[in-house]
Amino acid sequence: MSLSVNQTKEGLESPYLPFPGVIERVTRVTEKERLFSIAPLNPSLLEYGPGQFYMVGLPGYGEAPISITSGPGETKEFELCIRAVGNVTNALHRLKRGDFVWLRGPFGTSFPVDEMRSKDVVFIAGGIGVVPMRSLIKTVLKDRQGFGRLTLIYGAKSPEEMLFSEEFDGWRGKGLEVLLTIDKPDTKWTGNVGVVTTLIPKVEVAEGRTIAVVIGPPVMYKFVILSLRDKLIRPEDVFVSLERRMKCGVGKCGHCQINGCYVCQEGPVFRLSDLKDLPEAL
Amino acid sequence: MKNIEFFRYLPGAAKAKSASGLKKLVNTLLKEHRVYGTVKRDGFPVYAEIADASELELFSTPTHLSAKQFLFPPRETLLRYDIRRHLHEAVIESERQAIIGLHPCDIHAIALMDEVWAYGRPDANYLSRREKTLIVGADCMPDEYCFCKSLGTMNVNDGFDIFLHKIKKGFLVRTASDKGEEIIAGLKLREAKPYEVKELEERERLREASFKARLDALPKDLPEVFASSNESTVWERIGSICTGCGSCNTVCPTCYCFDIKDEVKASLSEGERVRVWDGCTLEDFAKVAGGHDFRKTRAERLRHRFNRKFRYLTDRFGMPFCVGCGRCSRACLVKINITEVTNELIRESNKRRP
Amino acid sequence: MEKKELPRLAFFSFTCCEGCQLVVLSCEDELPDILSLVKIVNFREAMDQKSDVYDIAFVEGSITKAEEVRKLKKIRKNARVVVALGACSSTGGLNCLKNRWPMEEVKKEVYGKDALRSELFATLPTRAIDEIIQVDYYLHGCPISKKEFLNLTTSLLLGKRPDTTNHPVCVDCKMAGNTCVFEKDMTCVGPITRAGCDAICVTYGAICWGCRGLVDNPNTDAHAETLKRHGLTADAVMRKFSLYGTCKTRKC
Numbered sequence: 001m002s003l004s005v006n007q008t009k010e011g012l013e014s015p016y017l018p019f020p021g022v023i024e025r026v027t028r029v030t031e032k033e034r035l036f037s038i039a040p041l042n043p044s045l046l047e048y049g050p051g052q053f054y055m056v057g058l059p060g061y062g063e064a065p066i067s068i069t070s071g072p073g074e075t076k077e078f079e080l081c082i083r084a085v086g087n088v089t090n091a092l093h094r095l096k097r098g099d100f101v102w103l104r105g106p107f108g109t110s111f112p113v114d115e116m117r118s119k120d121v122v123f124i125a126g127g128i129g130v131v132p133m134r135s136l137i138k139t140v141l142k143d144r145q146g147f148g149r150l151t152l153i154y155g156a157k158s159p160e161e162m163l164f165s166e167e168f169d170g171w172r173g174k175g176l177e178v179l180l181t182i183d184k185p186d187t188k189w190t191g192n193v194g195v196v197t198t199l200i201p202k203v204e205v206a207e208g209r210t211i212a213v214v215i216g217p218p219v220m221y222k223f224v225i226l227s228l229r230d231k232l233i234r235p236e237d238v239f240v241s242l243e244r245r246m247k248c249g250v251g252k253c254g255h256c257q258i259n260g261c262y263v264c265q266e267g268p269v270f271r272l273s274d275l276k277d278l279p280e281a282l
Numbered sequence: 283m284k285n286i287e288f289f290r291y292l293p294g295a296a297k298a299k300s301a302s303g304l305k306k307l308v309n310t311l312l313k314e315h316r317v318y319g320t321v322k323r324d325g326f327p328v329y330a331e332i333a334d335a336s337e338l339e340l341f342s343t344p345t346h347l348s349a350k351q352f353l354f355p356p357r358e359t360l361l362r363y364d365i366r367r368h369l370h371e372a373v374i375e376s377e378r379q380a381i382i383g384l385h386p387c388d389i390h391a392i393a394l395m396d397e398v399w400a401y402g403r404p405d406a407n408y409l410s411r412r413e414k415t416l417i418v419g420a421d422c423m424p425d426e427y428c429f430c431k432s433l434g435t436m437n438v439n440d441g442f443d444i445f446l447h448k449i450k451k452g453f454l455v456r457t458a459s460d461k462g463e464e465i466i467a468g469l470k471l472r473e474a475k476p477y478e479v480k481e482l483e484e485r486e487r488l489r490e491a492s493f494k495a496r497l498d499a500l501p502k503d504l505p506e507v508f509a510s511s512n513e514s515t516v517w518e519r520i521g522s523i524c525t526g527c528g529s530c531n532t533v534c535p536t537c538y539c540f541d542i543k544d545e546v547k548a549s550l551s552e553g554e555r556v557r558v559w560d561g562c563t564l565e566d567f568a569k570v571a572g573g574h575d576f577r578k579t580r581a582e583r584l585r586h587r588f589n590r591k592f593r594y595l596t597d598r599f600g601m602p603f604c605v606g607c608g609r610c611s612r613a614c615l616v617k618i619n620i621t622e623v624t625n626e627l628i629r630e631s632n633k634r635r636p
Numbered sequence: 637m638e639k640k641e642l643p644r645l646a647f648f649s650f651t652c653c654e655g656c657q658l659v660v661l662s663c664e665d666e667l668p669d670i671l672s673l674v675k676i677v678n679f680r681e682a683m684d685q686k687s688d689v690y691d692i693a694f695v696e697g698s699i700t701k702a703e704e705v706r707k708l709k710k711i712r713k714n715a716r717v718v719v720a721l722g723a724c725s726s727t728g729g730l731n732c733l734k735n736r737w738p739m740e741e742v743k744k745e746v747y748g749k750d751a752l753r754s755e756l757f758a759t760l761p762t763r764a765i766d767e768i769i770q771v772d773y774y775l776h777g778c779p780i781s782k783k784e785f786l787n788l789t790t791s792l793l794l795g796k797r798p799d800t801t802n803h804p805v806c807v808d809c810k811m812a813g814n815t816c817v818f819e820k821d822m823t824c825v826g827p828i829t830r831a832g833c834d835a836i837c838v839t840y841g842a843i844c845w846g847c848r849g850l851v852d853n854p855n856t857d858a859h860a861e862t863l864k865r866h867g868l869t870a871d872a873v874m875r876k877f878s879l880y881g882t883c884k885t886r887k888c
Binding site: 003004005006007008012013014015016017018020059060061062063064085086089100102217218243244245247248250251252253254255257258259260265279280 | 360361363364365368369370371372373374398399401402403404405406407409410512538539540541542543544546550553555557560562567568569570571572574576577582586589590593594595
């Protein structure tokens with residue numbers, strides 16, 4: 001039985017028709033976030049790169065752009081970590097194993113992993129930015145020898161809001177230095193307190209040999225970029241992932257535009273030096 | 283105007299009367315198309331469906347609303363679904379249609395729309411409808427808002443099927459497609475006489491001299507003007523009088539942003555995903571679910587729209603994404619005028635240059 | 637399969653014409669489906685039964701009497717969700733016109749001099765219901781739009797926040813293919829009024845009176861200038877804005 005019925009008119013198919021995936025596993029990560037393991041009925045949907053996203057939807061509720069958080073080379077399932085903020089994401093949170101979700105994608109640009117080979121990489125994640133960052137980290141750690149020093153700086157508002165903390169030791173074991181910081185510590189927190197920029201000075205940077213990847217809430221970028229400039233990391237060597245409102249995911253509806261650029265097509269991954277032509281970006 | 287070798291003569295008035303050539307043309311089209319054309323309503327030219335040739339009236343001045351609704355409807359179903367049965371079905375609805383009365387600016391606008399909808403991931407809904415659309419253009423005289431002459435969109439040599447040029451006793455007809463040629467050949471028209479072509483050339487000269495609105499820079503120089511005008515105080519000024527009514531977006535023949543909504547029937551099972559017109563000048567356009575607004579002020583939103591028209595897409599298309607129809611200036615109730623604003627930015631830009 | 641408890645809906649009338657509730661009743665094609673998904677426990681205009689136990693309360697009407705304040709607060713306590721049904725409850729609506737005069741003068745005008753001496757004619761300045769209780773959703777309009785009511789109800793039943801419209805009537809008007817009324821030497825308040833009505837008034841030859849209230853961030857100054865440019869005096873502009881908007885522009 002075909003669950004997605006397309007029409008072909010004049011040799012064209014609708015780019016708006018979603019395809020079904022089955023929820024294999026749901027894990028409650030924090031109060032607001034859940035990790036979903038999804039098996040798409042069409043395996044070609046698994047050909048994604050770190051940084052890309054799916055338009056994930058449910059009939060009656062709509063679609064939302066969700067970054068992929070699983071690593072590469074998955075043959076059956078991919079993972080999405082979803083925060084419940086609106087109609088679609090709240091509806092997704094009510095789903096359980098065996099339920100359908102509806103997918104279009106993967107869309108967007110991915111991080112140029114090959115450009116990072118043999119270099120040191122500093123991953124700077126703020127809040128929910130760690131979700132797409134995880135996909136990149138997993139991709140890089142899969143081939144650890146191909147890269148230089150790897151450092152993750154991850155800042156969350158509070159310890160309860162920290163994501164994937166049970167995976168940090170595993171990442172450390174694979175050769176990723178994990179530096180954590182919290183805005184509002186609880187009594188148990190013994191680590192760094194402050195925003196991610198407080199940890200950037202602690203990272204040893206080899207000039208010309210370091211790539212930085214920055215993903216976080218809109219307000220974070222300006223400050224992080226100034227800190228990176230202080231560390232003499234060139235804008236050509238900095239990659240960011242930018243979010244915008246997305247509705248169609250195929251570069252038509254116009255909502256995701258940063259100046260003249262459709263983020264769903266030419267982003268969400270951008271090289272910082274390219275953003276000088278996009279003043280609305282940061 | 284470029285030299286057109288082959289004109290034929292179609293007798294009759296701009297309002298199709300009995301036994302006139304225009305009526306014959308419309309009736310031919312009605313046989314196999316749903317026909318839309320300009321009619322008079324409340325004293326103004328508007329596009330409407332034509333069931334009888336006598337309803338059509340060709341106007342030399344622009345309509346207030348563009349004809350984009352016939353290729354990109356204000357509301358269109360993209361998907362139908364059945365929630366309980368987990369079914370989604372793509373919906374692409376199109377039928378043979380003809381649009382009569384499009385001026386050169388509007389025909390240029392359709393050519394631009396054809397490009398953007400086909401670019402990247404092609405939009406089957408628009409392209410399927412476009413494929414089935416026959417375009418019958420008509421010539422015009424500028425009003426006080428028209429500035430197509432400044433953008434090079436004053437005349438058109440392709441992108442239409444049939445084009446009607448008004449002369450005293452009838453029309454001179456051109457075709458630019460096999461389909462158009464087939465229809466005109468069926469009407470068995472005689473060739474235009476030299477004095478008739480002369481009459482048309484005279485009218486064209488008058489038309490070219492009648493423009494009141496104009497841009498003070500060449501189209502190719504506009505991207506640079508806008509690239510350097512990001513911090514201009516013009517944006518704040520027009521942003522402060524803009525009411526965010528969205529009229530500029532809705533009347534514009536090249537504005538095509540849309541929103542997507544899910545509408546579920548009372549049964550809570552059947553539903554549709556539809557797209558509806560949206561506008562970058564509207565308040566909520568750039569707001570995300572988390573609450574952040576990426577274009578918070580009206581000034582930023584207007585600046586974005588102007589840049590869309592004169593800068594952002596020019597690399598790809600080699601020409602502005604504005605066709606100079608002037609509808610936005612006419613529709614704006616607070617009198618933000620596209621040529622006035624652009625000329626002010628041009629003046630500022632010229633002052634900045636050493 | 638165990639039967640889940642159907643959500644209980646209740647409709648209430650304060651100072652209003654009950655026209656908005658009539659619109660609800662006019663959803664003849666959809667009511668059979670809706671009635672299989674909800675239980676209506678209170679609806680004065682449609683049935684006799686009453687109940688104090690409900691989940692979703694649709695409240696029509698403005699608050700103009702002390703006892704209405706008391707009843708409204710009780711509804712807020714009983715209901716999980718309160719929906720302001722129509723202009724009178726959402727923004728105060730036409731009832732706010734009364735607020736331009738002292739209450740004593742209004743009483744005298746309507747009921748005569750003797751009314752001033754009687755408690756039977758106690759009246760407060762008109763208020764929208766959100767000036768007294770927290771409101772979850774608004775169905776704007778005088779009357780409400782059938783489409784919006786159905787959209788809100790199906791959204792609540794699906795567990796999602798209903799779509800709200802925050803753009804001006806001009807968008808709906810142009811999408812409906814209308815010629816702007818200003819071109820026809822008329823004036824209206826569409827550019828600052830919340831759409832969602834499909835510009836029905838202009839489509840049928842009238843103007844927009846602003847019954848759905850202002851958009852979230854209206855540029856009323858700019859539109860006042862537009863109206864003046866089209867021949868209205870400052871006083872006429874004030875009156876146009878006040879027809880449905882007195883309660884929101886004047887704090888009583």
